[in-house]
Amino acid sequence: MSMEGILNCSLSPQSWLHSSLPVSEGGLGVRHAVDVAIPCFLASAYSALPLVERLLPPYLHGTDTAQQEGEQRWNPMGPAELPPLDVRGIQATWEKPQQEAAINHLKNGAPTPEDKARLLAIGQPHVGAWLNAIPSPQLGTLLPNETFRVACALRLGCDVCHPHKCPCGAEVTSKGYHGLKCKRSAGRYSRHTAANDVISRALRSAGAPAIKEPPGCSRQDGKRPDGLVLIPWARGRPMVWDFTCSDTFAPSYLPQTRIHPGAAAEKAEDAKNKKCEFLQDRFLFVPVAIETIGVWGKEVLSLIKEIGSRITIVTEEKRATAFLLQRMSIAVQRGNVAAILGSLPAGRELDEIFLL
Incomplete structure (x- = not known):
């Protein structure tokens, strides 16, 4: 067909x-x-x-x-x-x-x-925002063919690849779900960077300049939150955010996500709030938690809508919130695809032919 x-x-x-x-x-x-x-x-x-x-x-x-x-x-x-x-x-x-x-x-x-977890999750609000985006290379919203193929396969539950062994040694099924949680997959880092870049640029468009990995906000383990708004965001305090993308199909989350959609995002929000509790006396801390299948955490959804409304005030573009949701959704999908393809065995290209 x-x-x-x-x-x-x-x-x-x-x-x-x-x-x-x-x-x-x-x-x-x-x-x-x-x-x-x-x-x-x-x-x-x-x-x-x-x-x-x-x-x-x-x-x-x-x-x-x-x-x-x-x-x-x-x-x-x-x-x-x-x-x-x-x-x-x-x-x-x-x-x-x-x-x-x-x-x-x-x-x-x-x-x-x-x-079961997939079918529950994809019916949640804004999970399919990436499908509503205008595929424009100038706007950065065009998904390459392979990215679109894998993203649609994940959404429909189709086979993504042939069963193989990940470089980490784990067996990968035809669905490719292992790549979404593999710690050695490079897609996790590209997704993290892209999502934070979208939030940072959106804040600047809303008139709230921000910096990434702000100094002076380190946790006991030395890790810093992903971003800080340099001017007061609400109640006279700056806003700090930290991004995380939980795998809907991870064995630790699957018993909950197969019954309750968004359970992985909720647990990730709670974990981030506990880890960054020491910041809440000086800043407004917002955990940016999204699942790999695309379910949004409640706090990040409120943040995105607030940023979108402020962009609308500045630019008079009424669709700013929808565009921002689409960009974040695309960043997650691109990261998912990079993570899955990163589980494929590494090979050697024919560079010596093309460099002649």
Whole structure:
């Protein structure tokens, strides 16, 4: 099929169904014609119904057998009450039961704890923000083909690579999840740097200059937080942030994430708050915790929305918060891909050919 050719991934029936869901529900937003045919027909029919009834005589009203058949076959879960009359002209109203049925089917049929955690996580707010970004190389929001392939495969639960052994000695399955938590994977550092760079640049756009790894804020182990706003952020105190990206599929988090979406981000926030408790008497400390699958911690989401609102005041761009969410989401996805590809065995390139 064409989608397999574009994504360069093998789609199982579950992945194919998953891809048809809207981005906000965890899919790719690629609707299937067979799924939208009846909702589209019914919405169009009810939108034109007032005009049709004005043109036809009263004894012909309500005699359209095609509309009646569409209403009978509309709900995949069996006979159900039709939507309220005032919203029957909206296609999304008819599609919602189909989407709910697909989501329940996927969740009930999830074969592994990783699949259960993934399906719970990707339905959370802003997890698919990277899919809504304009793919522009000038703006830095264009994902290379391989990056887009791996990111979509992680979202749909497809195979990413052939099973192999990581340079650290661990076995890597076809899903590639090991790379997300491998301490020897370079993607973890690039993701950390990119996310902090996005936050620092956003703060400057909001009129709040910041520095990275500020001196005088070191913990007992010598590590410093990732950034410091140089002017008062709120209540007359500067703001300090520290970024972390927890792996949704890590064995230590999986028992919680398979039941409660965002559990890894919540635990990471608590851990950061405890480690940097000594800063809270001088600064406003915000733990920036995001999961590898894209779930946002509550505190970082509040921070991003606050920064976005301040950028809107300065630039009058009402979409500043959405753009900032997209950039952070892209930084996480790029880091995920670098981490997974970093688990592949190192090889030697044919430099001697190209340097002739």
